[in-house]
Amino acid sequence: MGDLLTDAHWGVLLILLPLFGGLCSFLWPSAVKFIGLATVSAVALSVVGLGDQLLATGVYHHAVGGWGAPLGIDLYADGLSLFMLMVTALVGLGVSIYALDYFDQDEARRFWPLWLLLLGGLNALFLSADIFNLYVTLEIVGLAGVGLASLSGGGAALDGAMRYLMATLLGSLCYLLGVALLYHSAGTVDIPLLAERLESTPPVWAALGLICAGLALKTALFPLHFWLPKAHASASAPVSALLSALVVKASFYIFLRLWLEIFSVRTEGVDDLLGALGMAAIIWGSLQALQQTRLKLMIAYSTVSQVGYLFLVFPLAAIGTFSAWSAVAYLVLSHALAKSAMFLVAGNLMHFGGHDRIADLDRAVQRLPITVGAFALAGVSIMGLPPSGGFIGKWLLLNEALNQGRWDLVFVMMIGGVLAAAYIFKVLGFAFTQAPVTHEPKGVPAVMEWSALLLAVAAIVVGFLASPLMLILGIGETVELMGAGQ
Amino acid sequence: MNWHAWIPLFVVVSSLLPGLIIFGLPEERVGWRTLLNLTGAVIKLLLVSWMIWGVYQGDHFETRLALLPDLDLVLRAGPLSLFFVALSTILWLVTTVYAIGYLEGSPNRSRFFGFFSLCVTATVGVALAGNLITFLLFYELLTLATYPLIVHRGTDTARRAGQTYLRYTIFGGALILLGTVWLYQLTGTLEFTPRGFLSQIDPQHYPALKIIFALLIAGLGVKAALFPLHGWLPQAMVAPAPVSALLHAVAVVKAGAFGIVRVIYDVFGVEFSADLGVTTPLAWIAAFTIIYGSLRALFQDDLKRRLAFSTVSQVSYIALGVAIAGPIATIGGVVHLVHQGLMKITLFFCAGNLAETLGIHKVSEMNGVGRRMPWTMAAFTIGALGMIGAPPVAGFISKWYLGVGALEAGQDWVLLVLMGSSLLNCAYFLPILYSAWFKPTPKSWPEEHHFGRQETAWALLLPPLITALMALAAGLLTGLPFSPLEWAKIIAEREFYQP
C-alpha cells in the first residue's frame, strides 16, 4: 500500500482529474456542485500525495507517451511546482466551498465546468516542462478565465471580460512568437534542453523580450496592468478571487520558471528593468487603490501593487540566494490566500448591502463580524504585518534587498506597506461607522462567511510555517542551485 | 515535560484564548464572558507569580518556536520582562472589572472584550519577547488590537481618531521593521542580551548603528508619545474610559516606553549607546517632551485631554531615566514604568467615574465634586499627588531616583527639568483638587445617574481605590523584597554590573 501511494502518478492525476470532472459536470448539470466539490477535494488529496512522493523521492519526472524530450513532452514537478499546486489546491478548495452557496443553480451550472477545467489547466501548467505545452495551458487558463469573468453578465462584467480577453490573447501571441523563436534557435521546446542549448544570440534576446512582455501583460505588471482592475472588479466574487489569486500567478510562475532555468544567466539589465517596473507597480497600484471608492476596485488595484512585489525578486536574484526565491514564493502564497479571502469578503458585503461603496459599509463590523474579521486578517497579510505569510515574504525580501544594498527596493517596500495599511484601514474604519442612508441588509449564508475567514486565517497561519514550506520549496534544488550557481 | 519551556507561552495564551472564545460568544452571555475574562486574568496572574518566584530563585523560563529557518520566536522571562508583565497582568485584572461595570448595557461588548484580551495578549507578548522580531510581532499586534477599541463607538470622530492613530503607529511600525531588518543584516542575530549584543561590532558600522538606533527609537517613540510623535494620543481620547486607561497606563504607551528600555538595555547596551553618543539626544528629546506635555496639559479644559497630555509628559520620564545612562537614574526610569502606570490608571478610572456618574467631562465642571463622590476623588487625589511627586506616593520615588541619578551622572540640567515639570504638574493638578474639594457644589450635575447608596457602581469604584492604594504602597513599602523599587534595582544591577 505504501508503495502504491508513493509510486502512483499523482502528477498525472492532478491534470486528468479536474479535466474529467469538468467534462462530467458539463454532462450532468444537475449534479455540478457534488461533482465539483468531489473533484476539488480529490485534487487537494492528490497534491498531498504528490507532496509525500516528492519528499520521499525528490523530483517527479514523467515522459508523456514514453518518448521523452525533445520529441515528446515531459511533465516535471519540483518544490516550486508543488508549492504552486498547493496554493492552487488551497485557494481552490476555499473558493469552491464558498461557491456552493454563492451561485444559484443556473449560475452554478455555468461556473463549475469552467472552474474545473481552469483547475486542470492550472495544474497542467505547473507540471509542464515544455514551453509549447505551457502555451496551450496558458490558453486554457486564459479562455476559462474570460468565461468565468463574464459569468455574472451585465455591462461592467462584459467590459472587463472583453479587456481581459484582448490582453490575454495578445499576451499568449507574444509568448507564442517567443516560443517559435526559441524552437528555431535550439530545435527543442523542452525547458532543460533549452537551458543547455541556448546561447546569447539575437533571436534568443528577441524571444526573451517577447516572452517577458507577453507574460508581464498576463501577470498585469505595471504599466501593462490596464486590463486587470476592471476585469477583476466586475466579475462575481469567487471568480475575482480565482483570477486574482491563481490566474495571475500562473503566468508569473512561467515567468519565474523560465527565468530560473533559461534566462537568468543571459539577462544583464533586464532584471533591473523588471525591478523598476515592480517598484512603479507597488507605488502606482497602492495609490490607485487608496483613491478608489469601490471595494472591489480597491482590491483589484491592490493586486496590481502586490504583483509589483513579485517582480522585485528579479534584480535581487541576479546575485541572489535561496532566500530571495523563497521570499517570492512566500509572497505568491500569502497573496493568493489573502487576496482570495478579500474578494470573497467583498462578495459577502455586496450580497449583504447590495453595493460595495466603501464609505457606506454601514456598521458591517457589527452585523457581519466574521466577514469583516476575514477582511482584517487578510489585510494584515497584505500589509505585511506580523504575524502573517505576507510578513515572512516581505521580511525575506527586505533582508535580501538590504544585503545587496538595494535601498531603492527597501524604500519602496516600506512605502508600499504603509500605503497598503492606509487603504485597508480605510475600509475597516468605515465598517465601524453608520452610513447616512441605511437600508435593510440581506443575510449572508454562513458557508460564505466561514470560507472567507478560513482563507484569511490560512494567510496568517502560513506565517508560522516557514520552515516546512521552505523545505518543500527546496525539493529538486532548482531554486537553490540557481542561487548558488551565480 | 519541561514546564519552564512552556509557561511564557501559556501566559500569552491565557488571555489570547479567552479573547478568541469571547469573540464567538453571543452578546447576551454576560455571565460566561465575565467568567472567561476573570478566569483568564487570574490564571495569568498565577502563572506570572510562579515565574516571578522562579526567576527570583534563578530559574530560566523560555519558549522558543521556529519562525524562519534561522530565526525563532522567543518568549523569555527575565527581570525586566517580568516587571512589565506583572504590571500589565495586575492592571488588566483591575481594568477588566472596571470595564465590566463601565460598559454594562452598552452594545458590542463581546467584540470589545475580545479585543481587550487581545490587547493584553499583545502587551504581555511585548514584555516577554526574547528577541527583536518577537517584539516587533507583538508590537504590531498591539496596534491592530487597539484600533477596534479606539473606534469602538463607531462615530465619525472615533473613526478619524482611529485613522490618526494608525497613521502614526503604522509609520512607526515600518521604521522599527526597517531598523530590525537592517540590524539583522549587520549582526545576524536579534536576541536580547543584557548589556547588548553590539559592542563587538566593527566600528565601520557605527554610523549605520546610529541610524538604526534612530529608526528604532522613532518607531517606539510613536507609541511612547515622544515629541513630535505624540499627536495621536490626545485624539485617541474618544475611546471609552477603560480603553484610555489601558492605552495610557498599560498597553500602548507603556509598550513604547518599555521598548525604548529594551532597545537601550538589551540591544545596544547602556554603555555602548552612551559611547555611540545616541543617548544624549534622546535625553534632550525626553526632557523637552516632559516640559512640552506639561505645558499643553495646563491649557486643556477637557479632563481626559489634560490627563492625556500629562501622560505625554510622564512617560518620557522613563526614556529620560534610561537615557541618562547612570545606574541610579535607570532605577528611577524603570520604576516609573510601574509607578506611572498605577497612578495614571487611577486617574483615568476616576475620570471615567465622573463621566459615567455625573456626566462631568470638563475640569470646569468639577466644582465641589469631592463632596458628591468622596471615594473617587480621594483616589484621584492620591494619583494626582503622585504625579506631582509628593511623598509618600510612588511618583516621589521615581523622581527622587531620577534626580539623584542625574546628579551622579553629572547631568545637572535634568534637575531643572524635573523641578520645572513638578511645578507644572502642580499647576495643572492642584487647581482641580482645590475646586473638587473646596468649591461649592453646583445645583445640578450635567448628567447624573444614581447607583443605590454608593456614590457609584461597585465595579467602578473598587478599581480606582485598589490602584490608588497600590500607588501609595509602592511609595511607602519600598523596602519589601518584591516592591517595584527592589525589582528595578535588580534590573539595573543586571545591566550595570557584571555578574
Add this chain to the structure above:
Amino acid sequence: MNSPMIYALLGITLFSVGLYGLIVREHLLRKILALNIMGSGIFLMLVALGKRSAGELPDPVPHAMVITGIVVAVSATALALTLMLKLVEASGSAVLHDAPKDRS
C-alpha cells in the same frame, strides 16, 4: 535570401501589422481581426523556419503546432465575437471606453 526566410519575414511583418491594428483601431471587431492576423503571422514564421532542414521534408513538429493553433484561434475568435455582441447589447457600443462609466 531563400523563400522560407521571405515567408518568415512576412510572418513577423503580419504580426506587427496586426499589433498595429490592435492598438490603433478601436472597433472590437477590428481588434479581433487584428489578433487573427497576428496569429497567422506567427504560424507562418513557425512553419517557414521549419523548412530550413537539410532533408527533403520540412519539420513536421511546427506543422502540428500550427494545426492545433488554428483551431484554438478560431475558438477564441468565436468567443471574442460572442462577447463583443453581448457587450454591444449591454452597453450600446462596440468600443472599449477608457473613461469608466459609473455603473452602480
Add this chain to the structure above:
Amino acid sequence: MEALDFALGLFDILLVFLVLSLAWLVMSSEDLFRAIVLFVAFGLLMALVWVRLEAPDIALAEAAIGAGLTGALMMAALDRLSSVKPIQKVAASAQRKQLSLSSKVLPLIALVLIVLGLGYALLSLPEIADGLTPNVKENMAQSGVKNPVTAVLLNFRGYDTLLEMVVLLLALLSVWSLGGERKLSPRSTNPILGSLCRVLVPVLILVSCYLLWVGADAPGGAFQAGSVLGAAGVLLLLSGWHVEQKYLLWPLRFILILGSGVFIIMAAVLLLIQGGLLTYPVAQAGWMILLLESAATLSIGATLAALFLGGVPKSRVDQ
C-alpha cells in the same frame, strides 16, 4: 529547372506582396464588411502560402477554418451587430476622428522598429537547422501512423492535442455561458441555399470521413476532418436545419465532450496499463489513434458548428 525556380521565386514575392497588402487593407479599410471580405481573401491566400511551404495539412485546415469558418463567424457577428445597434458605425468613426497624429504615428514607428528588430533576429538564425525532423523520422515506425504530422499531433505530442481539445471545449462553454439560449433559425426560404445544402452537406461529410481516414498516411486528420464537418454543420444551420429538442440536450453535449473525454479516458487507461500518460503499445497504436481521431473529429465538427450558433441551441419548435 532554373526557369521554374525563378518563376516560383517570382510567385513567392507576388504572394508575399499580396498577403501583406491584404492584411494592411483589413486593418485600414473603413468599412467593416469590406474588411471581413478581405480577411477571407487573406485566409485563402494563406492557404496558398501553406502549399508553397509544403504544409498541405495546414493548408487544408486553413482553407476550412481560416478562410471558411472564421469568415462565416465574422459575417454572422457583423450581421447581428448591425441588427443590435445600427448607429454604432457612426460612433466608431466619430471616435476615429479624435485620434491625434501622435497616437497613430507612434505605433507606426513602433511597428517598423518591431519588424526591423525581429527581422534582424530571424536573419541571424542559422541557415540550416533540422529541428526535430530526425527525431520524428527515427520514431515514425513506432508511432502507428505514416503521416508525420499526425504522428506528432496524436502520438509524440498527443498531450498537447488533448489540452487543445479542452481549449476548444472551453471556448464553447464560455460562449454558452455568455450567449444564453439561441433558437435554431427557421427553415431558409432561399431555394439556392437549400439545394446547395442538399448537395454540399453529404459531400462535405464524405470529405470529412476521407480526411479522417487518410490522415494516418497522407495529409489530413482529425482537425481537418472536424473543420470540414463543422463547415457542413454551419451550412445546415444556415439552411434552417431542424433538430428536436431532446437531441440538443444530452446527445449534443455527449458529442461535444466526446473528443476530450475519449482522450482523457484513453490517457487514464494507458496510464494504468502502460504506466505512462498516452503511452500507446506499438502494435495497438494505429487503431487507438484512429479511435481518438474519430471522436475528436465529431467533437470538433459539433463544437465549431455550435460556436457558429453563438449560444445554447434550442429547438425552434416550442415545447
